[in-house]
Amino acid sequence: MKIKKITPQSNLDTVRDERGGIFTFYPEKPIVEFNFQFINKGKVRGNHSHPEFDEYYLITDGNGVLVSKDENGKEEFLYVGKGDCTFTPEGVTHVLYAITDMNMVTFLTKKWDDCKVPIVHENLGMGTGDHGDPNYKPPTL
Numbered sequence: 825m826k827i828k829k830i831t832p833q834s835n836l837d838t839v840r841d842e843r844g845g846i847f848t849f850y851p852e853k854p855i856v857e858f859n860f861q862f863i864n865k866g867k868v869r870g871n872h873s874h875p876e877f878d879e880y881y882l883i884t885d886g887n888g889v890l891v892s893k894d895e896n897g898k899e900e901f902l903y904v905g906k907g908d909c910t911f912t913p914e915g916v917t918h919v920l921y922a923i924t925d926m927n928m929v930t931f932l933t934k935k936w937d938d939c940k941v942p943i944v945h946e947n948l949g950m951g952t953g954d955h956g957d958p959n960y961k962p963p964t965l
Contacts (some may be wrong), residue, residue, distance in 0.1 A: 867922050868921050871946060884906065890904050892917060899948075
């Protein structure tokens with residue numbers, strides 16, 4: 825699997841002092857942009873790849889399944905929940921399916937607005953609703 829979870833480090837004194845805990849993630853490449861996202865239960869974000877940057881997710885609330893496909897079309901997935909951090913290398917097609925309402929911060933290794941082609945859409949067949957689905961029609965309000 826090209827997408828992976830990043831294991832945090834922790835100074836256990838931050839847990840032992842009974843105030844909670846501090847967990848630190850070390851990215852493989854420098855982060856230059858981050859975004860806060862909400863994903864409603866049963867909806868998806870993704871159905872795309874990023875040819876010019878790597879992407880990190882830090883799940884701050886909720887549970888979901890991060891799905892990618894290997895070069896042979898075989899689906900691979902990671903179950904993710906609050907506190908998980910994932911790394912998706914550039915060029916890897918992915919989609920996040922929200923099992924519950926989710927909140928997360930996404931971190932990019934290149935500014936979106938500095939990319940010539942920031943996103944390439946591909947429907948992975950995991951629900952509809954993202955701008956990557958060419959058959960999606962937004963609801964009228």
